C-alpha cells in the first residue's frame with residue numbers, strides 16, 4: 001500500500017488532470033458557499049445541529065433503545081453488528097434465508113467500510129450498486145473516491161470507455177446525458193429483477209422508529225419499493241432524537257454537500273409496505289471505541305456531507321484514493337486511525353491544518369484540531385520511525401536552547417541547512433521544485449545587537 | 460454477551476457524561492419572501508416547474524404535452540382524465556411502463572421547492588412517483604409553508620408508513636459534474652399550484 | 654507600554670529585514686520595544702509534527718524571555734497562534750496564561766490595541782495579499798470565505814492606508830498555500846502544487862508583490878516564484894507598513 005504522500009506524488013504527475021480535479025471540487029465548494037450565504041441563519045443552524053449531535057453522543061444508548069423499540073412496533077426487524085464481519089454475515093443470512101441471489105444497493109459508505117461487496121460476491125451473490133457514480137466505479141473495480149461524488153476522479157471519457165465495455169454504449173461516446181440514459185436503462189432492469197434492496201441510512205429517528213434516506217437519483221427508493229426485502233444499514237451514530245430535528249439537518253445536508261437546497265428525495269421509511277420485510281442493521285465497528293476517545297468522539301457527529309473534502313486543498317490535489325480508506329479527506333483522516341492506527345498513521349500528516357474543513361462542517365466538528373491531535377497520538381504510539389524521531393529531537397535541541405540555536409543558525413544559514421521544517425536533510429525535497437531564500441549577511445539578532453542594544457539584555 | 464448487549468455496554472461506558480440540552484422548537488421567523496413566488500423560483504432552479512393554475516388550465520396543459528395514447532395514472536380526482544386504474548395493478552413491477560403519474564401533494568416548502576408526499580398519495584404503490592417517467596403534482600397553495608422547521612411542525616411522521624420530500628425531477632451529476640435530469644426516478648416534474 | 658518583540662526563528666535567520674521593519678513600525682508609533690535576546694522558537698515545528706510533548710524547553714524559554722512585558726508582538730500569525738494555543742507551563746502557569754493572552758500578531762496589534770487609523774507609509778505598487786490560514790482562520794484576522802457573516806480584514810484595512818498601494822482581488826481569496834510546516838517536505842508534491850496554484854492566482858492578477866503576515870507561507874511562495882524565474886517579489890506586510 002502506498003502512503004498518502006507516495007500516492008499524491010503519482011497523482012500529481014499529470015498536472016492538467018490535477019487542475020481539472022481541483023476545479024471540479026472547487027466548483028462544488030462555490031455552490032455550497034452560494035447556498036449557505038443565502039441562509040442568513042446559517043451559522044446559527046450549524047450551532048444547533050452541533051448541539052443536537054452532542055446531545056446524541058451523550059444519550060446514545062437511550063436513543064438507540066428507543067429507536068429499536070419503536071421500529072419493532074413499526075414492524076421493522078432490528079439487528080446489531082459489533083463489527084464489519086458480523087454486519088456482512090447478517091446481510092448474507094437474510095439473503096440466504098430467502099434463497100436470494102441478486103440484490104441492488106444504493107449508496108452506503110458503511111458497506112464500503114465493511115467491504116460488503118467482495119464478501120457477498122465470494123458467497124455467490126450478485127451485488128449491483130445503483131447510484132450512478134458507484135456503479136461506474138464498481139464496473140471499473142475501483143473504490144469510490146468521494147463519499148458523495150464517488151466518481152469525481154473520472155473524466156467523462158473514462159466513463160464512456162467503461163460503459164462501452166460493460167453496457168455496450170457506442171465507442172468513444174462520452175456525452176454525460178447519453179451515458180446517464182444508458183445507465184438508467186441498464187439499472188432499471190436490475191431494479192426490476194432484484195429480490196433485495198440494501199440502502200444506507202442518513203438519519204434514524206429515536207422518537208418514531210423510522211429512518212430517512214436522501215438521494216438525488218431516486219435509486220434508493222427504486223430499489224426499496226420494488227424489492228421483497230429492504231435492508232437498511234447504519235452506523236449507530238446516525239441516530240437523532242426527534243423528527244423535528246430533521247428540519248435542521250435537511251436544511252444543512254444538501255446545501256453543504258452540493259449546494260442544492262435539499263436532495264431530490266428525502267424518503268422517510270417508517271413501516272414496511274404490505275408483504276415486504278424491512279430490516280435495520282445497527283453497526284458499531286469501532287464507533288463505541290471512538291466514542292470513548294474524548295478528543296475524537298465528536299467525529300461521530302458527522303452527517304457525511306462531504307463538504308470538508310470539497311474544500312480541502314490537499315484532497316483536491318491528491319484525490320480520494322490517496323487516503324487508502326473508505327472515507328477520504330479531512331473526515332477520513334480523523335476516522336481512519338481509530339480503526340487501524342498503524343495502517344493509517346500517515347493520514348494525520350496529509351494536511352496543512354488550514355482549518356477550512358472545520359469552517360464548512362455543518363455539524364461543527366473541529367476537524368483540523370483533531371488532525372493535530374491524531375498526530376500526537378500517532379507519535380506517542382511510537383509510529384514515527386527512528387529517523388524522523390531523531391530528526392525532530394535534534395530540531396528540538398536546537399530550538400529550545402538559545403546558544404545552540406544561534407550557533408546552528410550561523411552555520412546553517414549559509415548552507416541553507418537551517419530551517420526548522422526541514423527534518424533529516426529533507427532539503428532536497430524542498431529544492432526539487434523550490435528555491436531557498438538568499439541567505440542574509442546577518443541574523444536579526446545580530447543586527448539588533450549592533451543597532452539597538454543598549455545592554456538592557458544580557459548577551 | 461450478544462452483540463447488542465456488548466455494543467450498548469461499550470456505549471454506556473464510553474459516552475460523554477456531561478449532558479447537552481437538546482435544542483427544541485427551532486424556527487426562524489425571518490422569512491419575508493412571498494411563499495408562492497419563492498417556491499416557483501426555487502423549484503425552477505432545481506429542474507422542476509411550478510405554475511399557478513385552475514382545473515381547466517391543468518386539463519388543457521396536460522393535453523398539450525401528453526397524448527392520450529400514453530400510459531397515464533391519474534390520482535387527482537377532478538381532472539376527468541381516464542388513465543389506467545391503479546387499483547387493478549397488483550404488482551408494483553407492472554408500473555415500470557407508466558409514462559405519467561398525476562398525484563396530489565400534501566404540503567410544499569418554499570425555501571427548497573420540495574413537496575411532502577405520503578403513502579396516501581400513491582394509490583397503494585410507494586414506487587409510483589419514482590418509477591413513472593414523468594410526474595405531475597397538484598398542490599394547494601394554502602399548503603405551502605416557509606421552511607423545513609414549519610414543515611415538520613405540520614407532520615405526524617409516526618402516523619405514516621412512508622413519506623418523502625420530493626424536490627424536482629430525479630437528477631445526477633456523477634459524470635464530470637454535469638447535471639443530467641432523469642437519473643432513475645421521474646424525468647420531469649410539473650407542479651400545479653391550485 | 655512595554656512591547657516585547659518576538660521574532661520567529663526563520664525570520665531571524667533568513668529575513669532579518671522583516672524583524673527590522675516590525676521593530677521600526679512599532680517604534681514609530683511610540684512604543685517602548687525591546688527584543689529579548691535569548692528567544693528561539695515557539696515550539697510549533699515540533700508540535701505540528703506530532704511531538705508536542707517535546708516543546709517544554711521552548712515554552713520555558715519563551716516565558717523566561719518575555720518576563721515583565723505588557724505585550725508580545727510578532728510578525729507571524731502562525732507562531733502567535735501556537736503561543737496562544739499551546740504555551741503551557743506547569744511551574745509558571747500564571748505567566749504562561751498571561752502571555753497567551755497578551756501575545757499579538759502585528760496587524761492585529763496595530764488595529765485592535767493601538768487602533769491605528771493612519772499609517773504614514775507609501776508603496777506605489779500593485780500588490781496581492783496572501784491570507785495565511787493560521788492568521789485568518791485561527792486568529793481571526795479577517796473574515797473567512799466559508800463562514801456566513803460580515804466581511805472584514807485587519808491586514809487589508811492597514812494596507813488600504815498605505816499611499817499608492819493598489820490591491821489586487823484574487824480568485825481564491827483564502828486558499829491555503831501548502832506550506833504547512835514539515836508538510837512542505839513530507840508531502841512535497843501536493844505542497845508544491847498548492848504553492849504553484851496560489852502563485853498563479855496572483856500572477857493572473859498582474860501583481861508586482863505578494864505580501865502577507867506570515868513569512869513561512871511567503872518563503873514557500875518565494876521559492877516557487879524564484880524557480881519559475883518570475884519577476885514578482887514577496888514582501889512581508891511589516892515592510893510595506895514601514896516603507897516611505
Ligand code: SF4
Nearest residue numbers: 302303305306308361
Ligand atoms: S466532517 Fe463535517 S463536513 Fe466533513 S463530511 Fe462530516 S459533516 Fe460533512
